Amino acid sequence: MPDLSVVVYGRNVQGHLPDALQELAVAGPAVEVVLAAVGASAQEAAARHPYVTVVPLPDGTPDGAARAAGAARATGRWLQFAHSKDGVPGLAARLAARAVAERAAALDDSVDVLLTDHVRSTWRHARMPSPDGRFLAKPGRRDVPLADCPDLLKVTPLLGTRVVRADFWRAYKDGLTPDEGQPAADDELFTAYALLLTAGRVATHDQVALEERQSRAESLPPVTADDRFALLGTYERLLRLAAERDVGAGPRAVLYAAMVSASLRIIARDRLPEPAAREFFRRASRAALVFRPPGHRRPGGLEGVRRRLLEEDAYAKYRAFQAVNQRRRKARSAVTAGRKALGRKVRDVRYQQDLRRPVDPGLAVFSAYWDRGVACNPAAIASKLAELAPHIHPVWVVTAGNAPLLPPGTDHVVPGSRRYWRVLATAKYLVNNANFPNAVVKRPDAVHVQTHHGTPLKRMGLDQLDYPAAAKGLNFHELLARVDRWDYSVSANSHSTQMWQRAYQSRYVELDYGYPRNDVYYTATAADVRAARERLGIAPGKRALLYAPTHRDYEATWTPRLDLAALADRLGEDTVLLVRGHYFYGGAASPLTSLRRAGRVIDVSAYDPVEELALAADALITDYSSIMFDYANLDRPIVIYADDWETYAKTRGVYFDLLADPPGQVARTQEELTHLFTSDAWRDETAAKARAAFRRRFCEFDDGRAAERVVRRVFLGESEESLPPVTPVDERTPAPTPEEAAR
Helix, strand or coil, X not given: CCCEEEEEEEECHHHXXXXXXXXXXXXXXXXXXXXXXXXXXXXXXXXXXXXXXXXXXXXXCCHHHHHHHHHHHCCCXXXXXXXXXXXCCHHHCCCHHHHHHHHHHCCCCCCCEEEEEEEEECXXXXXXXXXXHHHHCCCCCCCECHHHCHHHHHCXXXXXXXXXXXXXXXXXXXXXXXCCCCCHHHHHHHHHHHHHHHCXXXXXXXXXXXXXXXXXXXXXXXXXXXXXXXXXHHHHHHHXXXXXXXXXXXXXXXHHHHHHHHHHHHXXXXXXXXXXXXXXXHHHHHHHHHCCCCCCCCCCHHHHHHHHHHHCCCHHHHHHHHHHHHHHHHHHHHHXXXXXXXXXXXXXXXXXXXXXXXXXXEEEEEECCCCCCCCHHHHHHHHHHHHHCCCCEEEEECCCCCHHHCCCXXXXXXXXXXXXXXXXXXXXXXXXXXXXXXXXXXXXXXXXXXXXXXXXXXXXXXXXXXXHHHHCCCCHHHHHHHHCCCCEEECCCHXXXXXXHHHCCCCCEXXXXXXXXXXXXXXXXXXXXXXXHHHHCCCCCCEEEEECCCXXXXXXXXXXXXXXXXXXXXXXXXXXXXXXXXXXXXXXXXXXXXXXXXXXXXXXXXXXXXXXXXXXXXXXXXXXCCHHHHHHHHCCCEEEECCCHHHHHHHHCECCCCCCCCCCEEECCHHHHHHHHHCCHHXXXXXXXXXXXXXXXXXXXXXXXXXXXXXHHHHCCCCHHHCCCCCCHHHCCCCCCHHHXXX
């Protein structure tokens, strides 16, 4: 029997589950890991960890039911419950669970609960210490009844910090769960408190054993008035439980204070509708009187006034008291606010006027890559829009320098122009693969579609907080304000969906439809492949290798990763290098000059669209660029050249180990890369197996009909059920290879 069973439960919120399981992998044989897995993604994550006991559960299973199912399968003497979004802190991953197991193993059966410490992480800050240390330190190494140390109830009510003796859990589990239908947050709060109220004796462990990951509030369902009434009901039930268990005056006083403080916070901070706020105040007042412990004394100061008004059910007086305090605070900040207002640029008056115009249901604004031109997912959507919804007029936002490069007849506006602000103010639809400027106002009737421009290997959005070299002064508050304008977020695979949820936390709707720009990889014909090669000047029978490296955030200037002249020389005259980069330019003396003239190295840095380059290439060479995820749709060889993987991963941050799960062969040196292409290793069975696994994971929704799904769902308002279903990866037929197209 293991000393400790860690029950990981719940759905895979924002993709944190793999990290949680990986952290527990090093805990050792004394720790059993049980995963009460909700949904297929959780089971897939567990499949990577054979030490995990999986309890599969259907989608929609409540956290309480998932927890109970995991506990029923656990065999350890002690149980620790951890939601899938939480985990063991990174720095203590190798020690925390093991230390808990050792501490619990030393306790006898008179102890029912072991209280531990935790750290808290948000989108903005990582691993912040808790305020619980002083409470956990009070009993020392002694185990005590709660009545002897009521301050243990002041430890943050997180279920993951309560390690429970398994026999105690099984004996009392029915009384440790909240009423059916309670909100998920109340579920954990009730059980966390109820464990201490029910326990005979409690021990403490003042080391961190849990990292609580708090999601941004704007990414969660809105809190309703019913939720707040339910929370009050949860506290009332807890106080009744405390009376039934006769825990003593001290614990009841602590719990009562927690209920009153929570009630006052809701009244002061939650913007409940007035009737609901008044009713909540009335119920909270009644609870404050009914459950007030004998001899209870209110604190002094403003907090004492607030509590007295609550007990008197003096709602009008409370609001008046609150208004006076707010006016006082506003007065103190008026001077500062006035100074800021004077320095702030006045919004374009005409833009404000345009915002009062009716929204035009037949107008759509498109932008790609910070207004560079017609490209990427927005371009594919606009093309399909012209076919399926020609009544909607597209206008592209394009910089003045790029405007001459637009296809003939493209209606466009230049950023900052008079018409630019008017179309942004009145368009029904705004589509972008980056973000519109901060000054753009999200109108209630407008629809913003975020298409993104790649599957994330590198850390994005809020996940860049710990990587300053990548963030480079990014204002995360402004980023989130832009994200909050999104109505839809387009995704190519489940990995992207989960990472966007974590990196861009808000209430947009996920469109798991595939990337529209990748449709061409399934609709292109042999003639299209031949035409692309002809435009690039690739002679028939030549092997074309597309080399597309990514940018390094840790480099101030570009550093060449390959000696292209040497590589081209070793690969021979039958190989053409399509190089999408700027670093190999040179003067007349450059060793590449003759190779460029001979057509063996072709600069495609400015060539658009990039999809044509992919269609023309027999294989892709890249390092960490997201082009690999798109190119995998073609089911053609991909070689990863990762000469600086460790540096890149450490400075930029990555979501998974590319070298452990590559799309094909991996080279760490130029010599290894050369060997792969001077032999058949670049396209051998090993490469094919790696590519097949990579395609199943990252080409999940791409099947050639992504743009159609987006147009039908967003622009035509068709139901999710009526959209074309995604064709399974194994049933798709990619565009012909250059070799097949030449036949």
